[in-house]
Amino acid sequence: MSPVPENCFVPTSEIIAVEETELNKKQCNTGKWQKMAKPHAFTVYYVKKARNHRWRCSDVTFWCVDEHLCNQWIQALKELLEMQKSRPKQLLVYINPYGGKRQGKRIYEQKVAPLFSLASISTDVVITEHANHAKDNLLEVNINKYDGVVCVGGDGMFSEVMHGLIGRMQKDSGIDQNNPKAPLVQCNIRIGIIPAGSTDCICYSTVGISDPVTSALHIIIGDCQPLDVSSVHHNNTFLKYSVSLLGYGFYGDILKDSEKKRWMGPMRYDYSGFKTFLSHHYYEGTISFQPAKHALGSPRDKDSCRTGCYICKKSEQQLAEQQKECGLKYEEDEEEWKVIKGKFLAINAVNMSCACPRSPKGLSPAAHLADGSADLILVRKCSRFDFLRYLVRHTNQDDQFDFSFVDVHRVKSFQFTSKLSDDNESSVTDIGKKRFGQFCRDHPACCCNIANSTWNCDGETLDSSAIEVRVHCQLMKLFARGIEENCKDEAACSQSSVEQLL
Ligand SMILES: Nc1ncnc2c1ncn2[C@@H]1O[C@H](COP(=O)(O)OP(=O)(O)OP(=O)(O)O)[C@@H](O)[C@H]1O
Ligand SMILES: CCCCCCCCCCCCC/C=C/[C@@H](O)[C@H](CO)NC(C)=O
Numbered sequence: 001m002s003p004v005p006e007n008c009f010v011p012t013s014e015i016i017a018v019e020e021t022e023l024n025k026k027q028c029n030t031g032k033w034q035k036m037a038k039p040h041a042f043t044v045y046y047v048k049k050a051r052n053h054r055w056r057c058s059d060v061t062f063w064c065v066d067e068h069l070c071n072q073w074i075q076a077l078k079e080l081l082e083m084q085k086s087r088p089k090q091l092l093v094y095i096n097p098y099g100g101k102r103q104g105k106r107i108y109e110q111k112v113a114p115l116f117s118l119a120s121i122s123t124d125v126v127i128t129e130h131a132n133h134a135k136d137n138l139l140e141v142n143i144n145k146y147d148g149v150v151c152v153g154g155d156g157m158f159s160e161v162m163h164g165l166i167g168r169m170q171k172d173s174g175i176d177q178n179n180p181k182a183p184l185v186q187c188n189i190r191i192g193i194i195p196a197g198s199t200d201c202i203c204y205s206t207v208g209i210s211d212p213v214t215s216a217l218h219i220i221i222g223d224c225q226p227l228d229v230s231s232v233h234h235n236n237t238f239l240k241y242s243v244s245l246l247g248y249g250f251y252g253d254i255l256k257d258s259e260k261k262r263w264m265g266p267m268r269y270d271y272s273g274f275k276t277f278l279s280h281h282y283y284e285g286t287i288s289f290q291p292a293k294h295a296l297g298s299p300r301d302k303d304s305c306r307t308g309c310y311i312c313k314k315s316e317q318q319l320a321e322q323q324k325e326c327g328l329k330y331e332e333d334e335e336e337w338k339v340i341k342g343k344f345l346a347i348n349a350v351n352m353s354c355a356c357p358r359s360p361k362g363l364s365p366a367a368h369l370a371d372g373s374a375d376l377i378l379v380r381k382c383s384r385f386d387f388l389r390y391l392v393r394h395t396n397q398d399d400q401f402d403f404s405f406v407d408v409h410r411v412k413s414f415q416f417t418s419k420l421s422d423d424n425e426s427s428v429t430d431i432g433k434k435r436f437g438q439f440c441r442d443h444p445a446c447c448c449n450i451a452n453s454t455w456n457c458d459g460e461t462l463d464s465s466a467i468e469v470r471v472h473c474q475l476m477k478l479f480a481r482g483i484e485e486n487c488k489d490e491a492a493c494s495q496s497s498v499e500q501l502l
């Protein structure tokens with residue numbers, strides 16, 4: 001047992017488990033316990049907060065001469081834990097054995113399963129055998145049996161589980177997902193993410209770190225973080241939901257290229273990123289959007305969304321009032337549309353900051369997890385050098401939006417149509433390929449592209465370039481609490497511990 005500083009506290013909500021301690025002879029014969037005739041002891045396992053939002057399971061053992069008193073303590077603490085009603089007891093776990101560096105199964109078995117077992121959480125574990133296994137399974141499984149669903153994998157695996165759960169909710173409520181205006185039913189069963197993917201952006205942006213043990217502990221103590229979800233449609237057909245990045249141009253092209261290089265693992269994004277940067281293609285199209293007038297913040301705010309965020313709380317209240325007034329009826333939205341035509345290197349719509357280890361502040365550092373809006377970032381045609389300056393700001397503290405060629409808008413819905421409509425695209429591409437090769441040969445240096453880009457929807461490609469997107473405020477919930485403010489006193493933070501009880 002590590003040494004425990006005196007007079008430290010841990011909230012009962014952050015106790016993982018309490019167990020009677022089996023004492024062996026060696027333990028009894030050490031230190032002051034030697035003087036006790038027959039010592040009794042119990043161990044409290046608790047969340048220890050370390051630096052950079054990392055959590056660990058720590059423990060402290062309390063000794064006592066009186067067996068009855070010892071049992072009373074164990075009983076009282078167990079009753080306190082029973083009162084934590086938001087903690088899950090039964091979880092459904094999906095593991096993608098091929099995500100990221102193919103470590104999902106090992107990570108779960110070695111780092112997560114022992115913690116779930118310590119916290120007396122029962123699990124049904126499914127190791128996926130093919131893409132969409134988890135999604136299809138969620139459409140038929142007896143979901144009421146579970147207090148949450150856990151996915152072990154990356155953003156793509158999370159996306160699968162989210163589609164399964166949201167789809168199941170709409171199916172059970174008779175909502176047609178193909179109707180872009182349909183008010184969707186909130187999904188109250190929480191999802192836990194054990195990061196084992198390549199980017200793990202959703203985990204990083206909602207917890208502050210990609211670390212399997214930290215995420216497992218957030219699940220065990222029953223944290224809850226609502227999340228905005230965007231629905232994506234084309235011609236009254238549902239395509240996908242998105243919670244992190246919907247990216248056209250740069251991020252779409254990276255994804256399309258990197259899919260062919262899955263064998264490279266997480267490195268594929270560096271390879272395709274470099275290639276896409278050099279190709280420097282821009283795409284012409286029209287973006288129309290409805291500004292998020294209800295949202296209190298702005299993408300240029302200096303403050304970021306943090307645990308207990310005031311702006312997200314306000315949106316929760318607004319949502320509750322709206323649901324009280326109109327229920328699930330769709331209110332015709334008369335709000336103005338703004339229209340921007342142009343040549344874009346990248347169009348990025350983010351529902352959250354999209355922070356990840358490569359970009360610790362994300363693509364929109366002031367975006368909120370649960371404010372019912374997305375930040376729409378338009379990067380217009382500019383020189384390679386300027387685009388590089390913009391990309392470098394993904395990785396440092398400088399303002400990414402402080403460029404004449406970058407615009408950012410906080411929106412509740414948007415539409416995009418490419419100058420080449422989808423219906424014309426295939427024929428134009430065919431003719432283009434025959435006559436010119438894929439890119440404009442008239443102006444070899446201009447980088448204009450006669451084909452469309454592809455939308456990157458949380459790491460999955462979309463088949464259509466013309467899309468209609470609507471943000472659904474707090475449609476689902478995670479086992480997370482948002483990113484906590486950094487501990488001012490780092491030393492105290494790394495030593496938080498249990499008060500000596502006896
Ligand atoms: N058994 C499986 N075989 C093949 N593909 C699978 C299997 N299980 C899940 N998938 C698919 O693999 C895709 C990628 O998985 P995942 O997101 O876990 O890893 P990643 O792509 O490396 O990480 P990231 O999404 O963070 O970049 C998901 O879209 C999922 O549908
Ligand atoms: C010369 C320096 C250039 C550095 C550029 C680094 C930028 C990295 C930013 C990554 C943002 C990722 C946003 C998240 C997207 C995910 O939804 C998706 C699926 O995991 N990942 C990717 C890479 O598309």
Ligand SMILES: [Ca+2]
Pocket residue numbers: 228350351352367368369370371372373374
């Ligand atoms: Ca948001």
